[in-house]
Amino acid sequence: MTRYLVTGGCGFIGRHLTATLLEGGHGVTVLDDLSSGNPASLPPAARLEEGCVTDARTLARLAEATDGVFHLAAIASIAAVEADLGRAHAVNAGGAANAVAAATRSRVPLVLISSAAVYGDAGSGAVSETHPCAPLSAYGADKLQGEQHALDAAANGLSAAIVRPFNVYGPGQGADSPYAGVIPSFIAAALSGTPLRIDGDGSQSRDFIFIDDLIRLLSAAMEQRQPGALIVNGCTGTATSVTALAQEIGRICGGDIRIDPGPGRAGGVQCSLGNPGRAEELFGFRARIPLQDGLQHTVTWQRGTAS
Structure with a gap:
């Protein structure tokens, strides 16, 4: 049985991803500090470990027992980010660095959830992944820094897929x-x-993308197991x-x-x-x-x- 680690698995996207992975016959360990996620909404078959992605040791330990890491944990609320920029940076950029390090050490593939916020104001056209990134918010800047951690590690053998979701919605x-x-x-x-x-x-x-479509994309991204990194938009066009x-x-x-x-x-x-x-x-x-x-x-x- 393939086992995955999902950080932020009690959040909106994380809960849907966890349920889909379990339905596919996989084992799932969720790491979440429960600052915004609801543990009661997790499927009973998921194993929940309460903790934060700022704890590099915990992430490394959990990654050792998995076949792949989905890193979703983040402080995404604009108000919460602005209220404590230091904490948000530690979670959003530092947490990504820890997830990258854990996956690299355990030699397992990583799917890193970034954000369309990295593009900033890209104009009215459909933006591709090669468009220059100029984030307008601290959140977007931290997400871009997290991407760079993954790109640097991929140059040394990490298999990383970076997904930039646009506006995700759903039940x-x-x-x-x-x-x-x-x-x-x-x-x-x-x-x-x-x-x-x-x-x-x-x-x-x-660009509004339904949650089920995004989960299909994240699952497909995990199948990318060649050394190196790729970046894809999570969008409808x-x-x-x-x-x-x-x-x-x-x-x-x-x-x-x-x-x-x-x-x-x-x-x-x-x-x-x-x-x-x-x-x-x-x-x-x-x-x-x-x-x-x-x-x-x-x-x-x-x-x-x-x-």
Whole structure:
């Protein structure tokens, strides 16, 4: 039986990945400090070790007993990062360095979850992995530093796949979490009949990828076991404006929606759109779930949790 280590496995993406790996007959050890993840949502077959990725010894020990490492643990909340930049840097950049070191020492492949935030404001076109990175946030800068750790280790034999997810959504992403994205927040507002808050004129657009599609990509990335490193976007290649997203959510929720416009965010990214070509070339991967279908699944789940 193949056994994997999933850091941050109690988080939104980590829980889905853990469940998928277990369903595939693999063993899974989860390392999570439970600062934001919910251990009750983990499948019973997963082995949970409470701890932080800043603990290099624990990571190294756990990696020794696995056949591959998925590194997802991070502080992704903008507010949490800004509130304690030192702690965020230690987790986001330092944790990645520890995961890289642990996988290198144990000679197992690593899938490192980075972020589209490394691109910064890349313009309105679909950005490819070769586009220059110019992160606008401390979070993006830390993620880029984590990538560099993996690239350096890959030059010395580590098999590393770096995945840059764009806007991930789906069932299990709670609207009450400080890490919640725009979709669960919009759904919660639509279901409760409260206005949807949109910053700016609503023309800003994002590439939304359904959680099941991202998990397929992460699983495919783990199959890359040749020495060296590769970088792929986790995206659909389709941009949706925030206004169009709000309207679609309103339609699915079955009622008229009210939009409460707010001031635009200074220094924000107007368009975030990924080019999925490399993932298709390397893994034959293409996102399968249209936004409308993914939103329907998400609304159904969120309505059930609210009832």
